[in-house]
Amino acid sequence: MKIxxxxxxxxxxxxxxxxxxxxxxxxxxxxxxxAIARMTGSLQLLELATFDNFLRSRPLEPPDxxxxxxxxxxxxxxxVGKYPIPDHELAVLLRNLQRYQPAVIGLDLFRDLTTxxxxxxxxxxxxxxxxxxxxxxxxxxxxxxKVKPPPELPASxxxxxxxxxxxxxxxxxxxxxxxxxxxKIKYSLSLLLAAHYLRTKxxxxxxxxxxxxxIQLGLIALPRFRANTGGYVQAKAGxxxxxxxxxSHPRPFRVISMTEVLKGRAQPEWLRDRIVLVxxxxxxxxxxxxxxxxxxxxxITKAIGTSDDDYQLLYGVENHAHSxxxxxxxxxxxxxxxxxxxxxxxxLWILFWGVLGIVLGLxxxxxxxxxxxxxxxxxxxxxxxxxxxxxSWWVPVVPALLxxxxxxxxxxxxxxxARLLLExxxxxxxxxxxxxxxxxxxxxxxxxxxxxxxPTEKLRSQLQALNQELRSVYESMHQAIATGDQRYTQTxxxxxxxxxxxxxxxxxxxxxxxIRTLIPPDFTPLKECPLxxxxxxxxxxxxxxxxxxxxxxxxxxxxxxxxxxxxxxxYALQVIDNGxxxxxxxxxxxxxTAQARELARSLRGSFQRRPHVPHGMICELVWRSPKPxxxxxxxxxxxxxxxxxxx
Numbered sequence: 051m052k053i054x055x056x057x058x059x060x061x062x063x064x065x066x067x068x069x070x071x072x073x074x075x076x077x078x079x080x081x082x083x084x085a086i087a088r089m090t091g092s093l094q095l096l097e098l099a100t101f102d103n104f105l106r107s108r109p110l111e112p113p114d115x116x117x118x119x120x121x122x123x124x125x126x127x128x129x130v131g132k133y134p135i136p137d138h139e140l141a142v143l144l145r146n147l148q149r150y151q152p153a154v155i156g157l158d159l160f161r162d163l164t165t166x167x168x169x170x171x172x173x174x175x176x177x178x179x180x181x182x183x184x185x186x187x188x189x190x191x192x193x194x195x196k197v198k199p200p201p202e203l204p205a206s207x208x209x210x211x212x213x214x215x216x217x218x219x220x221x222x223x224x225x226x227x228x229x230x231x232x233x234k235i236k237y238s239l240s241l242l243l244a245a246h247y248l249r250t251k252x253x254x255x256x257x258x259x260x261x262x263x264x265i266q267l268g269l270i271a272l273p274r275f276r277a278n279t280g281g282y283v284q285a286k287a288g289x290x291x292x293x294x295x296x297x298s299h300p301r302p303f304r305v306i307s308m309t310e311v312l313k314g315r316a317q318p319e320w321l322r323d324r325i326v327l328v329x330x331x332x333x334x335x336x337x338x339x340x341x342x343x344x345x346x347x348x349x350i351t352k353a354i355g356t357s358d359d360d361y362q363l364l365y366g367v368e369n370h371a372h373s374x375x376x377x378x379x380x381x382x383x384x385x386x387x388x389x390x391x392x393x394x395x396x397x398l399w400i401l402f403w404g405v406l407g408i409v410l411g412l413x414x415x416x417x418x419x420x421x422x423x424x425x426x427x428x429x430x431x432x433x434x435x436x437x438x439x440x441x442s443w444w445v446p447v448v449p450a451l452l453x454x455x456x457x458x459x460x461x462x463x464x465x466x467x468a469r470l471l472l473e474x475x476x477x478x479x480x481x482x483x484x485x486x487x488x489x490x491x492x493x494x495x496x497x498x499x500x501x502x503x504x505p506t507e508k509l510r511s512q513l514q515a516l517n518q519e520l521r522s523v524y525e526s527m528h529q530a531i532a533t534g535d536q537r538y539t540q541t542x543x544x545x546x547x548x549x550x551x552x553x554x555x556x557x558x559x560x561x562x563x564x565i566r567t568l569i570p571p572d573f574t575p576l577k578e579c580p581l582x583x584x585x586x587x588x589x590x591x592x593x594x595x596x597x598x599x600x601x602x603x604x605x606x607x608x609x610x611x612x613x614x615x616x617x618x619x620x621y622a623l624q625v626i627d628n629g630x631x632x633x634x635x636x637x638x639x640x641x642x643t644a645q646a647r648e649l650a651r652s653l654r655g656s657f658q659r660r661p662h663v664p665h666g667m668i669c670e671l672v673w674r675s676p677k678p679x680x681x682x683x684x685x686x687x688x689x690x691x692x693x694x695x696x697x
Contacts, residue, residue: 077458080404085400097281098218098222099343101222102344106343117304118320121332122308122332126332127335133336138166138168144328147321150321152322155326156326159329160187176200185209209237209243210230211370212228212238224369226241228289253268272290279293293389325374327370330365339363339364350363408458411457411460412461428455538584543576547576555610559602561627564607569610585652593623606629608629610625619674626667656673
C-alpha cells in the first residue's frame with residue numbers, strides 16, 4: 051500500500067512539475083526581455099520620471115537656513131535702470147553684504163567684460179574679498195559656450211557654473227569637478243562654496259590629482275555618478291558628477307532681494323556666517339532657468355503661477371543652492387547622499403520580483419486572484435522602493451514592476467492553457483471510461499451472470515451487441531472531441547433524461563426481464579433547474595448507472611419507478627425497484643458510486659443507496675438550486691420514505 055501511495059504521489063509531483071515547467075519558461079523569457087530592455091535604455095525615461103516623482107513626494111524637510119539667496123529680481127532691475135547690473139551697483143551690493151559678515155559669497159553672475167567705466171571699483175572689491183567666489187563656464191569643450199572668469203579674481207576663487215542636463219532636458223545631476231580645455235582641474239561653484247564654508251568649521255576638502263578621483267569632504271566620500279548609475283544607461287558622466295538630492299521643501303532657502311540689502315532692510319542674523327548666493331531671479335530679463343520635476347516648488351514657478359504638474363522652472367542660483375545644501379548637510383547633518391546599488395544587485399532585485407510574479411501566476415489559478423495578487427505585490431514593490439528613496443537609495447522600480455506584472459500574467463496565461471490541456475485529457479479519459487463502464491461493461495456483466503443458461507444463438511446475439519457498443523464508444527468519443535457533444539449544450543435536461551431512460555430500458559439486461567410495471571417518469575420538475583453542461587452529462591450518467599444496477603443486480607423485480615421532484619429550492623431524483631438484491635454487492639464503492647458522489651459534491655447535495663421497504667432498493671440524489679444566502683430553504687428529508695407507488 052505504501053508503494054502505491056508513493057507512486058501516486060510521485061505521479062502528482064510529475065504532473066505539477068510539467069505544468070510548472072510549461073508556465074515557468076515563458077515567465078523567465080519575459081524577465082529576460084525586461085532586463086534586455088533596461089540594458090538598451092528603453093526604460094530609461096520611465097525610470098527617470100519615477101525617480102523624480104519619488105524625490106518630489108518625500109516627506110518635508112526643514113529649510114536650510116545656512117544657505118541664503120540674494121536675488122536680483124525685476125524690481126531691482128527697474129530700480130537700477132538697466133541689465134546687466136552695472137559694476138558700481140554690484141560693487142555697492144557686495145560691500146553691503148560683507149558688512150553682514152557672511153562665511154562666503156558666491157557671485158552667480160558672469161563678469162568677464164571690463165568695459166564698464168566703474169570697473170576699477172568692482173575690481174577693488176574682487177581683490178579685497180577672499181571669501182568671494184566668482185564663476186566661469188567651460189561649455190563642455192564648445193568654444194561658443196565658454197565664458198571667462200572675472201580677471202581680477204584668482205583661480206582659486208573661481209568655480210564652474212556649468213549645468214548637466216539629461217536627454218529629456220531635466221536637471222538631476224550637478225557637476226563637482228572637471229578638466230577644462232587648458233588641462234587644469236576646475237571645481238564647481240557649489241563645491242567651492244561648500245568647501246569654503248566647511249573649512250571655517252575645520253573640515254577640509256580632499257581630492258586626488260584627476261577630476262575623476264574620489265572627492266571627500268571630511269569623512270564623507272561623495273558617491274560619483276557613473277554612466278550606468280541607477281536607471282541611467284550610457285549617460286555622459288564626464289568629470290566628477292553627483293546625483294542632485296534636492297531639499298524637500300516648497301521654500302527650502304531664504305530669499306532676499308538686492309534692494310533689501312542695499313537699503314539695509316535685511317536682518318543681520320539672516321546673513322551672518324551664512325553661504326550667500328547672489329544671482330538673477332528675474333524671468334523676463336534673463337533666461338537663466340532649468341527644468342525639473344523633483345522639487346516641491348521653485349521661485350519662478352510660484353512667481354509666474356505656472357502649473358508644476360509636469361515640470362518646474364528652477365533659477366540657476368536655486369540649482370547651486372540645492373547643490374551646496376546637499377553637500378554641507380551630508381557632512382554636518384549626516385543627511386544621506388543619493389546612492390544606487392551595484393548592477394548585479396539591481397538585476398537580482400528585478401529577477402526577484404519577476405520570479406514572484408511567476409510564482410503568483412502558477413499558484414493563483416483564478417484570473418481575479420492572479421490580478422489581485424499581482425496588484426498587491428506591485429503595491430508592496432512601490433512601497434519598498436519609496437522607502438528606499440526616503441533613505442536616499444535609488445532602486446529599480448519600472449523594470450521590477452514590469453517584470454512582476456508581465457511575467458505573472460504571461461505565466462498565468464500559459465499555466466492556464468497547460469492545465470486546461472491536462473484537464474481536457476483527464477476529462478476525455480474519464481468520459482471514455484464512463485462510456486465503457488455504463489455501456490459495454492454492463493452488457494458484459496449481464497452476459498457473465500447468465501452465461502451458463504444462455505443458448506448459443508442468444509450468446510452470439512449479445513456478443514454482437516457488445517461489439518457494437520464498443521465500436522459506438524469510439525465513434526461517440528471521437529465526435530465529442532472533434533465537434534463537442536452538442537446534446538448536453540442544446541438539449542434541455544428533462545428531454546435528455548427521457549432519452550436515457552428509454553434507451554437504457556431497451557438494453558438486454560437480466561433484471562429488466564421480470565419487470566411488468568414501468569411507471570412513466572416525469573422529468574419536467576428539472577426543466578428550470580440551472581445546470582452546467584458537465585452537470586447535465588453527469589446527471590444522465592447517474593440515471594443510466596442506477597437503471598443498469600437494477601438490470602444487473604436485481605432479481606424478480608416486477609416494478610420500476612423513477613421519481614423526480616422539486617420542492618422550493620431542492621431537487622431529488624430517485625430510482626426505486628421492488629426486487630431482491632444483494633445489498634452489499636449493490637452498495638459497494640465502484641465507479642458508479644464514485645460518479646454519483648462526484649456529482650453530489652458538484653451540486654452541493656447528497657447521494658445515497660438504501661433498502662426500500664418491503665423489498666427493493668432506492669438510489670437517490672438530492673441537491674439544491676443556487677440561491678441567495680439570505681433566503682431560507684427547506685430541504686427534502688432524505689430519511690422520509692418516498693411515495694410507495696410500487697405497492
